[in-house]
Amino acid sequence: MFSRIRTLIHARNLEFFRDRASLGWSVAMPFFLVFALALAFYGDNKPLFKVAVYQPSAEMTAKLNPIFGLEHVHFYTTDNLQRAIDKVARHQTDLLINLNPSTASAEQGYWVNIDSPNGYFMEKLLKQVDPNLKRHDTENHPIRYIDWVIPGVIGMNIMFGALFGVGFVIVRYRKSGYLKRLNATPLRPVEFILAQLVSRLFIVVFLAVVIFMISKWILGFAMNGSYWLLLLVTILGSLSMIAMSLMVTARVSSEELAGGLLNMVSWPMMLLSGVWFSLEGAYPPLKYLAQLFPLTHMLDAVRAITIDGAGLADLTQPILVLSLMTLVFIVIGAYAFKWSDD
Amino acid sequence: MTAIIEVKALRKEYPKLIAVDGIDFAIEKGCCFGLLGPNGAGKSTTIEMIEGLKKPTSGEILFNGVPMNSDFKKVAGIQFQSTALQDFLSVSDNLTLFRSFYDRHADLQDLIADCDLSSFLEQDASKLSGGQRQRLLLALALVHDPEVIFLDEPTTGLDPNARRQFWALIQKIKAGNKTIILTTHYMEEAYLLCDEIAIMAKGKLIARGTPDTLLAQHFGDNILELPTAALGAYQPKETHFHKGEKTEIYTKDMNQALRGLIDSGIDLTHLKIRSRTLDDLFLELTNKDTEEKVHV
Numbered sequence: 001m002f003s004r005i006r007t008l009i010h011a012r013n014l015e016f017f018r019d020r021a022s023l024g025w026s027v028a029m030p031f032f033l034v035f036a037l038a039l040a041f042y043g044d045n046k047p048l049f050k051v052a053v054y055q056p057s058a059e060m061t062a063k064l065n066p067i068f069g070l071e072h073v074h075f076y077t078t079d080n081l082q083r084a085i086d087k088v089a090r091h092q093t094d095l096l097i098n099l100n101p102s103t104a105s106a107e108q109g110y111w112v113n114i115d116s117p118n119g120y121f122m123e124k125l126l127k128q129v130d131p132n133l134k135r136h137d138t139e140n141h142p143i144r145y146i147d148w149v150i151p152g153v154i155g156m157n158i159m160f161g162a163l164f165g166v167g168f169v170i171v172r173y174r175k176s177g178y179l180k181r182l183n184a185t186p187l188r189p190v191e192f193i194l195a196q197l198v199s200r201l202f203i204v205v206f207l208a209v210v211i212f213m214i215s216k217w218i219l220g221f222a223m224n225g226s227y228w229l230l231l232l233v234t235i236l237g238s239l240s241m242i243a244m245s246l247m248v249t250a251r252v253s254s255e256e257l258a259g260g261l262l263n264m265v266s267w268p269m270m271l272l273s274g275v276w277f278s279l280e281g282a283y284p285p286l287k288y289l290a291q292l293f294p295l296t297h298m299l300d301a302v303r304a305i306t307i308d309g310a311g312l313a314d315l316t317q318p319i320l321v322l323s324l325m326t327l328v329f330i331v332i333g334a335y336a337f338k339w340s341d342d
Numbered sequence: 343m344t345a346i347i348e349v350k351a352l353r354k355e356y357p358k359l360i361a362v363d364g365i366d367f368a369i370e371k372g373c374c375f376g377l378l379g380p381n382g383a384g385k386s387t388t389i390e391m392i393e394g395l396k397k398p399t400s401g402e403i404l405f406n407g408v409p410m411n412s413d414f415k416k417v418a419g420i421q422f423q424s425t426a427l428q429d430f431l432s433v434s435d436n437l438t439l440f441r442s443f444y445d446r447h448a449d450l451q452d453l454i455a456d457c458d459l460s461s462f463l464e465q466d467a468s469k470l471s472g473g474q475r476q477r478l479l480l481a482l483a484l485v486h487d488p489e490v491i492f493l494d495e496p497t498t499g500l501d502p503n504a505r506r507q508f509w510a511l512i513q514k515i516k517a518g519n520k521t522i523i524l525t526t527h528y529m530e531e532a533y534l535l536c537d538e539i540a541i542m543a544k545g546k547l548i549a550r551g552t553p554d555t556l557l558a559q560h561f562g563d564n565i566l567e568l569p570t571a572a573l574g575a576y577q578p579k580e581t582h583f584h585k586g587e588k589t590e591i592y593t594k595d596m597n598q599a600l601r602g603l604i605d606s607g608i609d610l611t612h613l614k615i616r617s618r619t620l621d622d623l624f625l626e627l628t629n630k631d632t633e634e635k636v637h638v
Binding site: 086173176177178181182183184185186187339340 | 418422425444
């Protein structure tokens with residue numbers, strides 16, 4: 001019995017090690033993840049709190065010196081007060097301080113989201129320095145973490161459905177010779193790709209809508225904008241990620257290689273697109289990298305609709321970016337597409 | 343007769359291999375053309391270049407006298423030896439899907455009847471028997487009433503009964519004046535179905551003609567088959583091969599060979615006489631005969 005098992009292990013090892021493309025990715029992928037994560041979360045003392053300071057002055061710095069010297073708190077300056085308030089409301093920043101004497105006295109003080117545990121602790125610390133500082137709540141109806149994170153979770157679900165639901169199917173079709181049979185018909189690559197795109201789009205969007213509606217009904221998270229606009233952004237985001245999957249697997253005929261490639265795309269997207277946490281205060285290169293991912297633009301737009309009630313005019317940029325990404329991915333995918341691995 | 347397909351100086355090179363080495367042939371309209379050869383001879387590469395699935399390194403392929411282009415796929419029906427189909431689609435779903443790829447359509451009811459698909463039309467295609475599956479694959483190749491039909495080892499793996507049913511089906515298609523290009527390892531199949539055959543080896547075309555013409559050109563003799571033990575010490579003058587317990591004697595003069603056996607007192611109880619077949623021709627031409635040749 002052990003002899004048979006040993007022979008089977010050997011055969012499987014040969015299969016794995018002789019598939020150089022898969023082997024390469026199996027080795028490269030962990031390295032990539034290790035270095036990408038190390039870059040994203042570099043340093044032993046990752047800040048526990050993020051505090052924005054509006055136009056700091058020398059006087060203010062002196063006043064707040066006791067808390068500015070605290071470890072594990074990341075202070076950053078901002079020149080846009082309203083934007084900074086929005087970030088506190090969205091749990092992207094724990095506290096906002098404005099002690100600039102040049103601003104109106106009504107705008108001085110600090111902003112905190114009453115639903116934020118981190119904000120609660122930073123507020124306690126700030127009060128130790130000056131108990132008379134004026135407190136501003138972020139808005140009339142504070143945004144809970146769940147309001148911020150649920151769109152991210154649904155977006156992540158769309159991402160996995162789009163990337164793996166299409167990529168692996170294409171690779172399986174190619175490996176089994178089904179694509180070769182289709183190539184013997186007048187069907188063109190772009191027709192095949194569009195058919196896969198639309199089919200998967202329907203499934204992914206349908207599931208996202210069902211999950212959204214049930215979650216909203218049970219959890220009652222914020223939805224301050226237009227449902228139709230939300231559907232449009234969801235469709236565009238899904239389309240771009242399906243097209244991305246088609247592009248990535250346009251020439252691949254090994255499931256292991258496809259898995260490596262799709263992981264290489266999905267993991268950075270999951271970490272950097274703001275699914276679970278904001279990249280506020282992260283290294284600027286990471287923020288630029290995140291802009292290359294369709295999920296980043298989709299989540300920004302979805303949160304703008306659900307949390308801020310943004311309209312079509314406010315979302316011109318993400319809509320254009322997602323449309324352009326979809327187009328580019330489809331064109332590259334159709335150009336690079338191979339029916340068979342011959 | 344006019345050539346529907348002409349292949350001129352066709353060549354396909356890979357980095358370390360010349361798969362097809364400058365071959366020429368023409369196929370007449372309405373002909374069943376058999377392309378035979380051992381594994382690795384280059385016949386699949388040749389067929390796939392004609393089908394438009396692979397690009398030739400050099401050479402030319404003409405369809406109805408003009409260079410072949412992507413439109414050829416509209417009039418070509420292709421059955422690969424084994425093709426995976428989409429999971430969870432029935433026979434009927436597959437027919438509908440493949441019909442949608444073409445502007446021209448064969449009559450679906452006739453096709454279902456001809457390929458004998460009616461009894462399992464709603465069955466999952468992945469659960470069909472070998473014979474049923476091959477009939478479905480043939481039907482998929484015929485959904486658009488093609489002018490040229492490529493059949494790549496269509497009966498490999500089928501039991502003798504299913505194979506004969508399939509032959510009958512191909513003969514029915516032939517009767518409709520369709521041009522068929524067949525690759526097969528079964529010489530009996532090639533002899534039965536093909537009007538013309540070409541044999542390839544090492545990327546080159548080594549023989550071409552009707553099966554009977556080729557047999558006459560290369561042999562013109564008959565074979566006497568006897569148990570080796572019955573021959574004893576007798577050494578026939580004619581070419582002969584020992585094939586285990588049997589010995590085959592090849593002769594153009596049957597009377598003389600028989601007389602030699604009778605005069606030597608050989609027991610002829612188990613004597614068998616047979617004509618040359620395409621199997622013999624194939625082995626002769628492709629040097630696949632590994633049996634011991636003792637006398638020429």
